[in-house]
Amino acid sequence: MLALKIEEALRCNECGTRRDEYEGNHNAYQVESDRCIGCEKVSWEQHSWAEEPTLAYGVKFRLVRPQDQSPIRMPGSDLSTLR
Secondary structure (H helix, E strand, O other): OHHHHHHHHHOOOOOOOOHHHHOOOOOOOOOOOOOOHHHHHHHHHHHHHHHOHHHHOOOOOOOOOHHHOOOOOOOOOOHHHHO
8 A cells, every 4th residue: 555655656747657667768658649529628618718717716617418408507607697
């Protein structure tokens, strides 16, 4: 258990690799890219709030299918009227 915690602590929070994995081989990993259309849509929506960033404080963005949209929302949660 302790060994696992130490292993996790040595990993980069962003990419998940450890420094020792690159010792003697700076090409231990290669970068791949992939595009998720859902993540792209969320990013565009987040970017659209950048004109007035304070309006987005506390706002969570998520994807929902149109048929799954909840008719019940928190009071005052119709943020579309703020923009």
